[in-house]
Amino acid sequence: MPNNRAWIFGDNIDTDVLAPGRYMKGGIEELARHCLESIDQRFANEVAPGDYLVGGRNFGMGSSREQAAQALKHLGVAAVIARSFAGIFYRNALNLGLVALVCRDVGRIRANDALEVNAAAGRIVDKTTGETLRCEPLPAHLLAMVQAGGLVPHLEQRFIRSMENR
Numbered sequence: 637m638p639n640n641r642a643w644i645f646g647d648n649i650d651t652d653v654l655a656p657g658r659y660m661k662g663g664i665e666e667l668a669r670h671c672l673e674s675i676d677q678r679f680a681n682e683v684a685p686g687d688y689l690v691g692g693r694n695f696g697m698g699s700s701r702e703q704a705a706q707a708l709k710h711l712g713v714a715a716v717i718a719r720s721f722a723g724i725f726y727r728n729a730l731n732l733g734l735v736a737l738v739c740r741d742v743g744r745i746r747a748n749d750a751l752e753v754n755a756a757a758g759r760i761v762d763k764t765t766g767e768t769l770r771c772e773p774l775p776a777h778l779l780a781m782v783q784a785g786g787l788v789p790h791l792e793q794r795f796i797r798s799m800e801n802r
Contacts, residue, residue, distance in 0.1 A: 639686035640714070640763075643679060644747045645672070649691050650698030651725060655707050668707040685712030688753065690745050692718060696725020705729040705736075715753050717742055717760065717771065730778055733786035739771035755779060 653674050659667045672679040683689075689708060695718035696704060705728045708716060715735035719742050729736040735755050745751070749764040758773030774782065784790035 639684045640688065640750050640752065641684075642688050642690050642745050642747060642749045642751055643676075643683060644745065645675060645689065645691045645695075647692035647719075648694045648697055649675070651696055651701050651704035652698050654696070654704035655701050660701075660703065664703065664706055664710050667703055668710040671707040671711060680711060683711050683713060686714050687712065688751050689713050689716045690718070690742050691716065692742065693720045695719075695721050696729070697722040700724045700728070702728040702732065705732050705734050709734045715755065717745070717751075717753070719743075730774075730782055731787040733782050733784070733789070735774065735782055737771045737774070739769055741769045744769060755782070 653672055655667050656670050656674070659670045669680050695716060704725060709732055713734065715737055716729060717737045717739050719740060720738060721736055726736050735753070737753065737755060737758075737760075739760060744767060745762060746764070749762050752761040752763055755774045756776075756779050758771045760769040760771055762769065781787055781790040784793055
């Protein structure tokens with residue numbers, strides 16, 4: 637299977653299935669190996685860097701554990717695309733450098749479709765079907781933070797630049 641493929645999940649995917657509590661003590665590598673296993677046993681073993689996770693409504697609901705987004709990033713997920721997100725998951729994803737895009741038309745994306753995502757433009761091209769979907773673009777300041785690798789690296793880079801400009 638090529639990279640940039642879509643993995644499809646439904647509504648109300650909670651942080652407990654993204655980062656199962658019983659594996660929290662094992663570190664991010666152990667936790668990521670069990671990401672979404674209660675819904676799709678193949679996901680953690682077969683997801684490839686550059687693939688996309690597509691969810692429905694209220695993606696990332698549940699506890700505020702940032703490890704849910706961290707596990708997806710560790711697995712190489714390029715972006716999470718959903719109809720809507722739980723607020724804490726959305727912010728955790730961006731803070732950790734994981735693109736999270738709101739797209740009302742996610743139901744048109746099928747499993748294994750090859751996607752091309754432009755977060756700045758708010759555009760998803762389904763290369764399998766040729767269809768272009770609109771999504772909410774990431775504002776420039778959030779895109780810069782994600783491109784830096786997340787909030788902490790972004791702030792570190794800003795601090796270094798400010799020190800160099802003194």
